[in-house]
Amino acid sequence: MPKVIDHDQRRREIVEVAKKLIAEGGFEAATMRSIVTAAGFANGALKHYFDGKDGIIAATFQSVLQETERRVSTLDPGATPLEALHGFVEAAMPLDSHRITSARVLLVLWEHSVANPELARQYRELLTMWRAELTTRISAVLGDVPSDAPTVGVLADEIISVTIGANVASLMHPVGELVVRYNAYIDGLMKRIAG
Template identity: 80%
Template sequence: MPKIIDHDQRRREIVEVAKKLIIEGGFEAATMRSIVTAAGFANGALKHYFDSKDAIIAATFQSVLHETEQHMSSLDPSLSPIEALRGFVEAAMPLDPHRIKSGRVLLVLWEHSVANPALARQYRDLLTSWRAELCQRIAAARDKCESPDAPAVGVLADEIISVAIGANVASLMHPVGKLIDRYSAYIDALMERIAD
């Protein structure tokens, strides 16, 4: 009886290998050959799952974006608006080793997405939906009967996105976890400003 292979699981394993290689050595480290070797596949077997490095990179990018979205959407619905906003902001910040590593992968792939319209569109779509969700949550947390479209709400959303992106960049320059206290303090101060 032939062995049953879970092809979706194999694709996920390949994506995890690509993430690991990107974290350790950057985009150039994730060659088809290095992925095949690290995944333990025979040469040519990778083509059965992904037809090119770009396809693996796109799947890796999508995987990290999906993980970020899952963190943001897995908040307890019984939280108060300010607690829900805090959880949403924390999900995008490099506050634990897993999110720091995911941020590193995204940063490496952002550069690659400049020359890849499909990846650039995925990232723009994420930023657009992230900003819209932030505006909804900020308006609810401020409790000032503001519309999510209010200019002050949009300014806060843009600040949070910029700080989260900057925090992920800064985390690349420091040992893993070195800046967590700073970012936690920023989030505390931000929530106080929004609640006032």
């Protein structure tokens, strides 16, 4: 009886290998040969799961974006509006080694997405979703200010910009070195919005 192979699981394994290679050595480190070797597959086996390197890179990019979305979506539904906003911002910041590694992979793939319209589209969609969610959460904290008010949009754009900047800056420091500063920023931001 032939062995049953879970193709989706194999794709996830390949993506995890690609993430690790990219995090450790950049985009150039994730060659088809290095991926197949690190995944423990025979030469040519990747073609059963992906059309080529672009398919692996697109799946890797999507995986990192989905990890961020999952962190955000698992927030406590019973939280106060301020707690919900705090949790949302915290989920996108590089506050642990896993998120810092994800930021490293995302940063490498951002550069690649400049020349890849599909990756650029996925990232724009994520930013659009983040901004919409942030404006909703900020508006809920403010109470009587609608989510489409200019002040709410400015705060949402600030948070997105700081989050992106924090992810980039975290790559230039030893893992976790900036966590105290980032938590202080989040706490100060919450006081500013609530107060």
